[in-house]
Amino acid sequence: MTQSKERQKLIILIVVGLMYSIAIAYFFQSLPSVRLTSDFFPRWHASHQLLTKGRSIYDWANATEVSEITGWPYLNQLGYYYPAYLLIFTVPLALLPYEVAHVIWVVFGLWCLWLGIFIFAKRLSPNLSLNRLTVLLALVTTAVPVFQHTLYAQFNTLAVLTLALVYLALYKERYLLAGLWAGGLLFKPHATLLPLLFILVWSAFKRERWPVWLGLGLISGALWGIAELLEPNWVMSFLQSLGSYVRIYSVIDILFWNPYQLISIILFGLTLWLVFRFRYVSARDTPFYGLLAWTICLNALIIPMYGMLHIVLLGPVFAIVLSGFETHYPDQVRWLWLGTVGLFIAGLLAFVLPLLLTDSTGLQINFSEVVYRFTMPIILSIITLPLIFIRRDNEAIHHHSRL
Numbered sequence: 001m002t003q004s005k006e007r008q009k010l011i012i013l014i015v016v017g018l019m020y021s022i023a024i025a026y027f028f029q030s031l032p033s034v035r036l037t038s039d040f041f042p043r044w045h046a047s048h049q050l051l052t053k054g055r056s057i058y059d060w061a062n063a064t065e066v067s068e069i070t071g072w073p074y075l076n077q078l079g080y081y082y083p084a085y086l087l088i089f090t091v092p093l094a095l096l097p098y099e100v101a102h103v104i105w106v107v108f109g110l111w112c113l114w115l116g117i118f119i120f121a122k123r124l125s126p127n128l129s130l131n132r133l134t135v136l137l138a139l140v141t142t143a144v145p146v147f148q149h150t151l152y153a154q155f156n157t158l159a160v161l162t163l164a165l166v167y168l169a170l171y172k173e174r175y176l177l178a179g180l181w182a183g184g185l186l187f188k189p190h191a192t193l194l195p196l197l198f199i200l201v202w203s204a205f206k207r208e209r210w211p212v213w214l215g216l217g218l219i220s221g222a223l224w225g226i227a228e229l230l231e232p233n234w235v236m237s238f239l240q241s242l243g244s245y246v247r248i249y250s251v252i253d254i255l256f257w258n259p260y261q262l263i264s265i266i267l268f269g270l271t272l273w274l275v276f277r278f279r280y281v282s283a284r285d286t287p288f289y290g291l292l293a294w295t296i297c298l299n300a301l302i303i304p305m306y307g308m309l310h311i312v313l314l315g316p317v318f319a320i321v322l323s324g325f326e327t328h329y330p331d332q333v334r335w336l337w338l339g340t341v342g343l344f345i346a347g348l349l350a351f352v353l354p355l356l357l358t359d360s361t362g363l364q365i366n367f368s369e370v371v372y373r374f375t376m377p378i379i380l381s382i383i384t385l386p387l388i389f390i391r392r393d394n395e396a397i398h399h400h401s402r403l
Helices: 002-029 040-053 060-070 084-094 098-124 130-141 144-151 157-171 175-186 189-204 211-230 234-242 251-255 259-277 286-302 308-328 330-357 363-383 392-402
Strands: none
Touching: 002 098, 002 130, 002 144, 040 060, 040 084, 040 098, 084 098, 084 211, 084 234, 098 130, 098 144, 098 157, 098 308, 130 308, 130 330, 144 308, 144 330, 144 363, 157 175, 157 189, 157 286, 157 308, 175 189, 175 211, 189 211, 189 259, 189 286, 189 308, 211 234, 251 259, 251 286, 251 363, 259 286, 286 308, 286 363, 308 330, 308 363, 330 363
């Protein structure tokens, strides 16, 4: 009876999610100020010009035309700042009218986020109630970074789903498949650089895991080849285009005096030590997914060009830590849930209150960044430590319960 009710709740959740994603995509599409100023439009336009005129996606004429259409004067924000194999997504969409393509991409982005969180949560904590999972999905969906990501039709949630699929394959010890799925982390490499490095280094310590490298090599070659067919000599053009991109400083650079990236190097070295220490653990073991969550948080803190829109990648971290505590620290999980709700409420208040109390434009973004971009990854990275350094008897009990 309980399983039947959970199944009914899941169906309702899917229907509500589908209705919400289509409604919000259609609503944004109906607003000219959003439709043409989304980050998806310059990429769609460049892809459309490639198909119709054979013009390079990295040609500055694309940015100039987008600027004339939208009235947005900052050309350095309108380029195609992605590896050319993103054309796998943008070329098919460029065959469609922009309005249709925009709606499809917004809906797709939201479902990548939701499915990624769902996979992590249900894999790590199969008995997690659908009520709690719904609360988590609602909190994440209404967070300012996710709302911004949806508003601007960004591309980061693709990595959320990819990370979940990589972990699922590793959990099932299907290492070649994990490597193939890891190709999805290459579309915005800086957004998941440390999690990918963690998986690769961990995979190198056991021969049975080496197919991860083979799978990633195969998919990397395939992506390069497909992109080369559509955009010859794209690598040099892509690297040159990155030189004009607006620099975004890392959290560590902003918060601390970080000469020669010294703090970042120390944190990266600490991570390598942790990976070496737990190099033989299985992907099913708690230290592994605790480390995965740690690297996602650390990536948000030390990698430059990591802004508010990338914070959507912390969605899986919430799923990991809440599921991990649900299993191993049930006495503390209630407080963790309350803290999670409080953190998301604080983020919303930091955005809304400046709008209500001041006339300063943009101040709400600065205040919300304090919560989402700074506080959230720092707190989450600390919370992953009890999972990484879990007591062995606690882990043994967990394994026994699975059997």
